[in-house]
Amino acid sequence: MKYLRLEVLKLRKKTRSWLGPILVFWLIMLAYPLTIEVSPKNLEIGFFSVLWIAILLSMMFATEDIFTEDYNDGYLEQSLISETSFSYLVGLRVLIHWLLIGIPISLLGFVFSLGTTENLSLSLLILPFAMMSSYIFLNLFVLGNSLSLNKGSVLGAIITLPMALPVLIVLxxxxxxxxxxxxxxxxxxxxxxxxxxxxxxxxxxxxxxxxAHLE
Amino acid sequence: MFQVERAYKFILYSSLIIYIVSLIWGLLFTQEDFVQGNSYRIIYLHVPASFLSQSLYISMAVASFVYIVWRVKLAAYLVISIAPIGALTTFIALTSGSIWGIPTWGTWWQWDARITSTLILFIMYLGLISLHSSFSNYEKADKLLSWLAIVGAINIPIIKKSVDWWSTLHQSASITLTDKPSIDPSMLYPLIGSMIGFFGIIISLVIISSKYQIFLREKNKSWIKEYV
Structure with missing residues (x-):
């Protein structure tokens, strides 16, 4: 519980880290109708593709500096030698990111879906898909960012994006x-x-x- | 080292001969396919390249595992040596598949499961190469590369089973370990020859690439100076 509270507090303090991805998602979804001739039928055609890609990109931004600061100030080294399992701490951090970023984005996805399709049952079905996919994407980008820890998030995104493509196909x-x-x-x-x-x-x-990075 | 030098040259030249003979046999002396006409003859390039693009990744993942668990340096050299050759074979598989697709499917590209997962494999290879090249510390780069190669191996069963799990334009395998081949023997034998030849060529390339890696990494060792 101590670590859970600590991780929540750390993420909440960095407003840009949790609010930024949500705003990016919002902006992509708002920009979508502007790119096509507005009619409900036209909007529905590509809506879900834009929704999944917006979730993907938001999760990419959400994990951009998930370890960078802690790597630079030595917190990761401290965590490694602490009694608590390091993989547990990583899992916890991903969970916190999902709760504070993934869940709001999934809920926003539901709202946008309802607004676009005007179909409540379809939009309700979108919710579990959005929640699961955001958690999967989050984990994949965390993997990428851990690989490219001090080399910038672009490299991390490039090497893990291919693994996210099958999820997009399933969606x-x-x-x-x-x-x-x-x-x-x-x-x-x-x-x-x-x-x-x-x-x-x-x-x-x-x-x-x-x-391996810290050795 | 001198024995290896002789061995890989022997493998390379004999494989080249086997491949060229099989290619000529397949292109000129086998019958036309009832449905696909002459376009099917691209299998003598496409099938070996597709098969090896996946096999090379599996060997890379195995070598990565060996490096992570037992810290065998040569395994790490092998991983980074295989990556560009794997990318090359995957590129050949994708390109030859696209060329074959034009007369057969009426399109050079389709976002179906087999083709997309092979494209993902190609991007994975490029990602592995770019990850390794972005670190100047070779030891760290080897470790990170090995982890990514192991995680990325999840794509291999997806590629293999994609034609069974999804309804795809891509046909299912004509040659399996358990069933009788569904391909005519007159087309099968040159195909087997081309696969053996292509396999030998790729193995020789992997040996050359590994040799380069060993020279690069061990350049300050006394035995390298004696060898060169």
Missing amino acids: GKSITAIQLEINYSGFIFLLLGSLSIIIVTIPIVVSFIIK
Whole structure:
């Protein structure tokens, strides 16, 4: 609990780190209608693609400096030698980022979906997809940023973006399934399965990578 | 080292001969396909390249695991030696697939699961190369590269099973370990020859690339000076 409170406090203090990605998401979603001729039918065509890409980009920004400051001021080294498992601390940090950034973005996605499609049941279905995908993306970008710890976030994004593409494909297919009213539960289980593996493995891998940086 | 020198030259030249003979056999002396006409003959390049693009990644992931667990330096050299050759074979697989797609599917590109996952593999290879080159400390670069190669190996079963898990334009495998090949023997034998030849060429390239890495990393060691 001590670490949980500490991590929440640290992220809350850095307003730019949690508010920035939410604003980026908001701006992308607001910019979308401006790029096409506004009619409800036109808006719906590409809406979900823009939504998933906006979530992806926001999560990329959310993890931009997730370890940089702690790496520079020596906090990561301290955490490594502390009694608490380092992978647990990494997992906790990702969870806090998801709670403070991923969840609000998913809720905003629901609101934008409702506003665009005017379909409550469809928008409610979007919510779990947005929540799961944001958590998956967050983990993947954390992995990328740990690899490129003192080399800038662009390198991290480049090396982990390919791994995020299958998730985008699944999201696209699930929307098609929902719209065609065919069974989409397989996609939910696929994302859930991937998420459960990622939640366990990524913090462990990231902890080893950070150890490699500090050795 | 001198034995290796002789060995890889032997592998390279014999593989080149096998590949050229198989290619001529496949291009000139096999019958036309009933459905695809002559366009199918690109399999003598596409299939070996696709197969090796995935095999090279698996070997890279295995070498990474060996390096992470047992700290074998040569394994780390092997990982970074394989990466550019893996990128090259994946590029050949993608390009030859696109050329084959024009007469067969009527399009050179389709965002289906097999093609997209192979493109992801290509970007992964490039990502691995750029990650390694961004660190001047080789030891750190090797460790980070190894971790990324291991994590990225998740893409290999996705590529392999993509044609079964999703409905794709790409056909499923004609040659498997468990079933009888669905390809005519007259087309199969030159294909096997081209795969063996291509495999040998790539292995020789990996040896040359590894040799370069060893020279680069061990350049200050006395045995290198004696060797050169």
